[in-house]
Amino acid sequence: MATVDDCRQALYDLAARLDADADARGRLDLDRTLACRVTDLGAAFHGRITGGRLVDITDGDDPKAKIALVTTSEHLLALVAGELDVTRAITARQISIKANPFDLLKLRKLL
Structure with a gap:
């Protein structure tokens, strides 16, 4: 099982990857709040997707977030690392x- 710090770092890594990928920023023209709930750790993070970037990542849940990702720590790390296909993960109820x-x-x- 991954730690809360591992999950936080994965989200920061995703944010950095989006910052560096101008193509992704162009494809992701959302302005939405995002919550990431890690069920096996009882932890949550929230931030904002704006201008194709993931910004303002912080600890804690945002119950009013327009987008909510719910998963386990291991699936979150695999998803961000590109080792887990988002469509298959949704179908398999991993996320x-x-x-x-x-x-x-x-x-x-994005994923």
Whole structure:
């Protein structure tokens, strides 16, 4: 099992990857709040997707977030590392993403 610090670092790594990828920023034209809930650790993080970037990542849940990712620590790390396909993970119920359908389609491009 991964730690809370590992999960936090994975989200920071994802944010850095998006910052460096101009193509991803162009494909991800959302402005939404995001919550990431890590079920096996009882931890949560939240931030904002804006201008194709993931910003303002901080500890704690945001119950009003427009997009919510719910998963375990190991699946979060695998997803961010590109080792877990988001579509297969959703189908296998390894992750759950609560978002409107249009946002979900855009998020597939991110992960």
